[in-house]
Amino acid sequence: MKLRRIAADLPIVSRQFTRNPIGLFFSLVFPIILIGLFGLIFQNTGNNSVNLPVLLLDHSNESSSFLDALNATGLVNVQIWNNVSASEFSSKLYAAEAPVGLVIPPGFGAGVAAHTSINVTLYTDPGNPAASGTVYAAVNSAVTQLNFRAAGAHPVIGVHALTVGSKSFAYIDYLIPGLIGFAILTSPMFSMVELVSTYRKDGFFRQLSLTPLTRAEWLSSRILWYIGLTLVSAALMLLVGIEGFGAKVNIPLAMLPFLFVGPFLFVSLGMLAGSVAKSPETAAVIGNVVTFPMMFLSGTFFPTSTFSPPLLAIAKVLPLYYVIDGLNSVMLFGNSTRALTDFGIVLVISVVIFLAAIVTFKWREE
Amino acid sequence: MPDAICVEGLAKRYGTLRAVDGVSFTVPEGRVFAFLGPNGAGKTTTVEILEGLRNRSAGSVQVLGLDPWKDGPELHEQIGVIPQEFRFFDKIHPREAVVYYARLFGSTVDPLAILRRVYLEKKADARFDTLSGGQKQKLGLALSLVNNPRVLFLDEPTTGLDPQARRGIWEVIRALRAEGRTVFLTTHYLEEASLLADQVAIIHRGQIISSGTPEQIIAAHGRPDRLRFEAGPEVARYLSGKLPFAVTNEPPYVDVELRRKQDALQVLTVLEASQLGWDHLSVARDTLEDVFVRLVGRMDDGVIKSEAS
Numbered sequence: 131m132k133l134r135r136i137a138a139d140l141p142i143v144s145r146q147f148t149r150n151p152i153g154l155f156f157s158l159v160f161p162i163i164l165i166g167l168f169g170l171i172f173q174n175t176g177n178n179s180v181n182l183p184v185l186l187l188d189h190s191n192e193s194s195s196f197l198d199a200l201n202a203t204g205l206v207n208v209q210i211w212n213n214v215s216a217s218e219f220s221s222k223l224y225a226a227e228a229p230v231g232l233v234i235p236p237g238f239g240a241g242v243a244a245h246t247s248i249n250v251t252l253y254t255d256p257g258n259p260a261a262s263g264t265v266y267a268a269v270n271s272a273v274t275q276l277n278f279r280a281a282g283a284h285p286v287i288g289v290h291a292l293t294v295g296s297k298s299f300a301y302i303d304y305l306i307p308g309l310i311g312f313a314i315l316t317s318p319m320f321s322m323v324e325l326v327s328t329y330r331k332d333g334f335f336r337q338l339s340l341t342p343l344t345r346a347e348w349l350s351s352r353i354l355w356y357i358g359l360t361l362v363s364a365a366l367m368l369l370v371g372i373e374g375f376g377a378k379v380n381i382p383l384a385m386l387p388f389l390f391v392g393p394f395l396f397v398s399l400g401m402l403a404g405s406v407a408k409s410p411e412t413a414a415v416i417g418n419v420v421t422f423p424m425m426f427l428s429g430t431f432f433p434t435s436t437f438s439p440p441l442l443a444i445a446k447v448l449p450l451y452y453v454i455d456g457l458n459s460v461m462l463f464g465n466s467t468r469a470l471t472d473f474g475i476v477l478v479i480s481v482v483i484f485l486a487a488i489v490t491f492k493w494r495e496e
Numbered sequence: 497m498p499d500a501i502c503v504e505g506l507a508k509r510y511g512t513l514r515a516v517d518g519v520s521f522t523v524p525e526g527r528v529f530a531f532l533g534p535n536g537a538g539k540t541t542t543v544e545i546l547e548g549l550r551n552r553s554a555g556s557v558q559v560l561g562l563d564p565w566k567d568g569p570e571l572h573e574q575i576g577v578i579p580q581e582f583r584f585f586d587k588i589h590p591r592e593a594v595v596y597y598a599r600l601f602g603s604t605v606d607p608l609a610i611l612r613r614v615y616l617e618k619k620a621d622a623r624f625d626t627l628s629g630g631q632k633q634k635l636g637l638a639l640s641l642v643n644n645p646r647v648l649f650l651d652e653p654t655t656g657l658d659p660q661a662r663r664g665i666w667e668v669i670r671a672l673r674a675e676g677r678t679v680f681l682t683t684h685y686l687e688e689a690s691l692l693a694d695q696v697a698i699i700h701r702g703q704i705i706s707s708g709t710p711e712q713i714i715a716a717h718g719r720p721d722r723l724r725f726e727a728g729p730e731v732a733r734y735l736s737g738k739l740p741f742a743v744t745n746e747p748p749y750v751d752v753e754l755r756r757k758q759d760a761l762q763v764l765t766v767l768e769a770s771q772l773g774w775d776h777l778s779v780a781r782d783t784l785e786d787v788f789v790r791l792v793g794r795m796d797d798g799v800i801k802s803e804a805s
């Protein structure tokens with residue numbers, strides 16, 4: 131391996147890349163579009179609060195402190211509906227596709243003040259158990275609070291609720307490391323598989339074999355290029371995710387090992403997939419078969435914590451899982467032990483695949 | 497003069513196909529050697545074995561004293577190659593390509609000077625995919641020169657080019673020879689071989705069917721010189737009755753084969769005495785093409801007509 135020859139090859143790689151708008155689009159723009167798209171789709175579920183239409187038929191201090199208690203749970207987002215009668219409330223809810231609704235009856239405040247029993251009415255949609263459950267919990271908690279207060283008591287046991295991983299994360303927060311992983315996977319894989327198979331068909335490798343450039347040098351310059359590209363695209367994704375969608379992620383230096391080893395792994399894997407295939411057509415098929423499961427099952431779009439055990443078992447076979455898990459560990463959870471394990475696993479896989487690619491990949495034929 | 501290339505009993509089999517079947521030849525340093533043959537004759541297979549791109553099935557091969565398959569890296573420092581149908585990366589410019597090769601070889605060259613040598617300096621900054629066929633081949637030549645090679649291998653460097661582009665490449669090849677470089681050239685153009693080569697080997701179905709200088713090949717396999725004039729069949733009949741020479745009549749020509757130059761005098765004397773009409777006197781001499789067509793045609797009728805284009 132000579133650095134001089136890698137340095138000679140790099141400008142060729144970069145020019146071929148920068149003079150190809152499609153490659154640029156898929157490596158730099160496409161991941162941003164995905165962040166935008168998924169960010170917009172899941173923007174409202176980010177804090178998990180459910181919109182709760184409320185028919186307020188009692189205007190008293192008691193009813194407003196009840197609504198305050200509801201809002202304070204953080205689970206619901208109270209929306210007062212005016213100009214709706216009690217009889218048409220249910221059908222209006224249905225028309226507005228609201229899965230839940232709450233009626234605070236007339237005399238609510240007087241009842242609370244007089245300590246007479248009084249009911250609020252909760253409408254729920256059995257077709258949306260998640261929203262119904264959330265709202266039921268919120269209403270129950272507010273009711274309990276008011277009951278305690280009315281009885282002059284205070285709760286003895288409280289619950290301090292936290293999201294797994296000790297901090298509360300929104301979907302967009304998981305999406306950033308996931309999509310960085312997505313870009314680390316797809317941009318080198320797709321282009322390397324295509325490149326290797328067409329270069330061989332067009333005789334470029336035979337031509338290069340007549341120069342002092344070695345296969346390892348050729349592969350190294352591509353790895354370096356994709357590391358650079360990954361750094362740029364990760365920076366862009368962080369910028370858009372944080373500025374555009376309020377993602378709350380850390381940007382620690384501990385991200386870097388993954389941004390280096392990821393492209394190392396997938397440039398090598400793309401080369402391996404492209405080398406074992408006899409034609410560009412079979413290369414594309416092999417490339418897709420290798421890439422697609424990883425694209426969806428490694429925690430790119432959906433956190434792997436939501437996976438069922440069998441699905442998780444599959445995910446853990448895919449190398450990208452460890453890249454994304456590592457990124458999550460350093461960017462979200464600050465769990466460096468786990469990140470170190472992930473990094474070790476990816477590094478070992480990468481070295482094995484790099485060597486396999488070099489051995490499989492022949493410049494010339496017998 | 498030492499031999500740049502030395503091939504003895506070279507054979508290459510693809511399964512049961514004997515693509516190269518016991519080929520031997522030597523190329524002295526500083527000469528242009530043309531490997532002439534129709535498509536599928538085994539030219540590319542041979543030249544790629546010499547470059548170390550393919551392994552051989554049998555025989556011995558030495559290029560500059562090295563075994564191309566085993567000593568590839570060492571050999572590649574000293575040779576230049578244009579593969580058949582040379583292509584480069586579509587989006588790269590000739591100047592960038594030359595700089596790239598120069599850096600790989602660790603040689604310091606002026607990219608423009610190299611491009612000027614192959615008459616490509618005007619296209620130094622055009623993308624490869626915008627170049628014409630001839631300009632692409634010229635870039636191939638430029639790249640093969642970057643490491644100042646002692647031996648150049650050019651596999652059909654002018655196939656598919658228009659006549660003017662072809663002449664441009666020929667000019668460069670002549671200049672390379674003048675610089676003392678050895679050139680191994682494959683072609684299926686007879687004109688190219690006879691114009692450029694010091695030595696020619698005609699290969700057909702993996703075997704060399706004739707070799708030597710173009711003149712030697714013509715002398716060995718060509719017909720004798722013929723006295724030719726335009727005349728009718730009665731002249732042909734009259735002459736064959738009066739003369740001890742072979743007379744052929746392919747209208748409008750009558751050809752009389754000469755054993756010696758002096759025989760021409762006898763033919764003209766008899767012709768003059770006949771009082772028959774004739775016109776346009778000339779001497780017809782076999783070209784490499786005639787020999788090639790006859791040699792290859794003798795082995796299998798029709799191959800040349802259908803495959804060579």
Ligand SMILES: Nc1ncnc2c1ncn2[C@@H]1O[C@H](COP(=O)(O)OP(=O)(O)O)[C@@H](O)[C@H]1O
Nearest residue numbers: 510513515533534535536537538539540541542
């Ligand atoms: N890699 C290969 N595998 C199988 N057959 C081949 C291969 N390369 C060439 N051939 C066959 O060997 C013969 C000689 O081919 P080639 O050397 O390319 O001829 P030329 O260059 O004179 O046109 C042809 O019949 C061709 O089909």
Ligand SMILES: [Mg+2]
Nearest residue numbers: 539540541580
């Ligand atoms: Mg050929």
